[in-house]
Amino acid sequence: MLKTRTTAATAVLASLVVLSACGTQKSGADPGSGSGAGTVAPDVPVTGVHWNFETVTVAGKESRAPDGAHIEIAASGRASGNSGCNGFGAEVSVQGDTVTVKQGQGTEMACPGERGAFEAVLQKALAGAMKAKVEGDRLTLTSPDGKNVVALTSEPPAPLQGTTWTVDSLLSDQTAASLPKGSEGKATFVVDKDGKVRGNLGCNRFTATAKVTPTTLTVTGPVVTTRMICSSPQMQLETKLHELLDGPLSYELGHRSLTLTGADGEGFAATATAKPQETPTAPKP
Numbered sequence: 575m576l577k578t579r580t581t582a583a584t585a586v587l588a589s590l591v592v593l594s595a596c597g598t599q600k601s602g603a604d605p606g607s608g609s610g611a612g613t614v615a616p617d618v619p620v621t622g623v624h625w626n627f628e629t630v631t632v633a634g635k636e637s638r639a640p641d642g643a644h645i646e647i648a649a650s651g652r653a654s655g656n657s658g659c660n661g662f663g664a665e666v667s668v669q670g671d672t673v674t675v676k677q678g679q680g681t682e683m684a685c686p687g688e689r690g691a692f693e694a695v696l697q698k699a700l701a702g703a704m705k706a707k708v709e710g711d712r713l714t715l716t717s718p719d720g721k722n723v724v725a726l727t728s729e730p731p732a733p734l735q736g737t738t739w740t741v742d743s744l745l746s747d748q749t750a751a752s753l754p755k756g757s758e759g760k761a762t763f764v765v766d767k768d769g770k771v772r773g774n775l776g777c778n779r780f781t782a783t784a785k786v787t788p789t790t791l792t793v794t795g796p797v798v799t800t801r802m803i804c805s806s807p808q809m810q811l812e813t814k815l816h817e818l819l820d821g822p823l824s825y826e827l828g829h830r831s832l833t834l835t836g837a838d839g840e841g842f843a844a845t846a847t848a849k850p851q852e853t854p855t856a857p858k859p
Contacts, residue, residue: 618708624829624830627644627696631723634721638692639692640659642656660680660693683752696724732830732846738762738763739762739773740844740846741842745840756808757808761815770784791825822837831846
């Protein structure tokens, strides 16, 4: 089960957040007189954008971000994101291009291998005030001494239909739980525009007909699958997803996130695949 708490590490992690709010007065400008009267230095325009981490450089060593590492910034001053393993949130502000973090919260899951290594590097890179610069679809955050650099790129929102979604957690009464260990990244699906849902339930490929409204997705025909036998965690996830597809599901679509829940509050969450991938061929009925 995911746990949320405020930690110094997640506060540091969240320091990449840049809030685009109102303009700030230029240092030394007299608003009442002189040629610079009334001139403002606008904050870096980054709100309402899904920023993917690309690389983090610490003391000349560059680390590439894992898929799913991102940050989204709301005009309200709230921001949320993911380091590639743990989610985080923050209340932040900015003056011109200088980032200031007020507080941060984050989940506390173990991050093995490259994901854990990247999260640790990201925390080091964002240990203090950062200067932000936006050029086209690219955002760069640099420490005052220039030794730490975080590079991000913007990504457009993902539509419900035609996107490859990867299941990343199970839901129960709005509480998220990790997938069975060993089944992570196995379950994917696509909602086609022709009324089909297809993909993989964790072990077996599947296809089914479905009806989509602005708020619900309902499987209207039998879920047809292949007949492979996989590891226990994969089969456990597959059984759960198969049960969840038996009935109408209410969905909420985020920038690149999707949650589907039944009337009993049981459901699952998924994330849009960061990079295009070949969709598995659906089995024949």
